[in-house]
Amino acid sequence: MMTAAALPQDLFDPAVVIEHLGKTYISDKGAAPKVALQDVSLTIPQGSILGLLGPNGAGKSTLINIMAGLVTKTSGRVVIGGMDLDDHPVEIRRHIGIVPQEINMDPFFTPLEILEFQAGFFGVRHRRARAMGILEALGLADKANITARSLSGGMKRRLMVAKAMVHHPRVLVLDEPTAGVDIELRQLLWQYVRRLNQEEGVTVLLTTHYLEEAQQMCDTIAIIHKGALRAFEKTDVLLSKIDSKRLILTFAHPLETVPSFLTIFQPKKTSPNTLVLDYQPNPEAIQKILAAIAGAKLDIADIETKQGDLEDIFLAFTREH
Ligand SMILES: Nc1ncnc2c1ncn2[C@@H]1O[C@H](COP(=O)(O)OP(=O)(O)OP(=O)(O)O)[C@@H](O)[C@H]1O
Ligand SMILES: [Mg+2]
The missing domain is CATH 3.30.70.1150 (ACT-like. Chain A, domain 2)
Known part of the structure; x- marks a missing residue:
């Protein structure tokens, strides 16, 4: 008989645990400190798609950038894949894929080169096939060999998603991935994210300003406003209210x-x-x-x-x- 102890324990662990997270930005130019997050606690179960919603300046990107290691938190704890961010920043980077709100990529390389380099960095096998497979899934296969700077804004954003996915992360974090992406390609992008979630069990955290999108995509919704968590519930429970x-x-x-x-x-x-x-x-x-x-x-x-x-x-x- 198989006992619970014999099962891989991490299957039951939440994908992400955020406890009492706080962030105050201190400006070096003498401006007043800015409280961007205060006492935010969230647990994201494995295989969930969580929508993080809030108006401009609510603190969404701050939370995501803390998870990505781009912003240092002021207080609280972040545990991703059972690993504490303070103790395992490098391992966590392998475990998650982040699509930041700001587009950042080397404009002189081609999408294929960018993805192959990223794959190499993480030691992914069959780099070329992996890179081409993702470009295809995101509708960028015919742009594989042109320089990234000649891509349109929406194409650049999809390339950012591709770059975040190359190393098969277990948690995918998308900060407004559909901003500036047209309707048809937005659907392609969501189809891809949904497939990753359903077929590979990837946990997803996303922010969007399109509420309809969040309603359709996310099983759970968190709403933050002025740095504080205002709602955190299953989408259907929230809607039934x-x-x-x-x-x-x-x-x-x-x-x-x-x-x-x-x-x-x-x-x-x-x-x-x-x-x-x-x-x-x-x-x-x-x-x-x-x-x-x-x-x-x-x-x-x-x-x-x-x-x-x-x-x-x-x-x-x-x-x-
Ligand atoms: N580096 C920084 N230094 C000082 N203040 C900052 C910095 N980054 C963000 N802020 C402030 O922190 C608050 C939260 O910003 P954040 O970018 O997290 O909001 P957001 O919810 O992502 O908004 P948006 O929907 O516009 O992307 C804002 O008031 C912003 O001005
Ligand atoms: Mg933002």
Whole structure:
């Protein structure tokens, strides 16, 4: 019989543990110290895709750059793949792939050279095949041999993703990888990330300003605002917390006044022909509304319902106090 002790323990360990992380930037030009992160704690299970969301300046890149070893933390602890960042910075670099927000690459080399060099640095076998395979997956195969500086902005960003992946990292960290990437290629990029996650079990941490993207890609969402963690939950749990749905009624003719039978639902008139009603999402409420409309025999041109989405939650958690 196989005992739990005989199983590789790291299978059960979280991919990333962040405890009470704090960062205060001290400027050397006499500016006031800037608190960018305070007391942020997060645990990312293996195989998870975590979306880190927050407005500009929230501290997302600071957190990612600490994981990448590009920024030194002021306080707290970071453990990646069971290794403490303070004790194992070099091993951690092998374990994770980071796509920073700022594009940084040598513009005079070709994508193939850049990837082959990166592969060599990490001792990857079959370098050329590995480099070409990634370029292909990211739609860059036909650009393999031109200098990187002649790539477009979106292509450069995809090359950054390729570079982060070359050494088969177990944790992939992407800081706004789709900024400036067009819709079609954005989908290609996400397909690739999803495949890495599903087929190879790679754990993913990503930031994006496209909330729809986060809603579709991530099983867990963390929202930070002004350096503090405001929400950290499974995406579906977070979404289920939205307690209102919206019904949009478009009438065939302009309405002079709100029909009296609808006033109890406190509708808002958003155009001469349109009423918007917010209601608690339960079957009883919608039945009442529909019955009232049917009873009144109004000429309705269209009915639309809208589920609250991540955007509503995001706004609620980042509203100024
Ligand atoms: N090197 C630095 N020195 C001083 N302050 C910094 C430095 N880097 C970042 N900051 C400040 O720390 C705060 C967090 O910045 P950070 O780049 O982490 O935000 P972000 O969430 O990634 O924002 P964005 O969505 O714009 O990328 C900001 O107020 C920023 O001005
Ligand atoms: Mg950033």
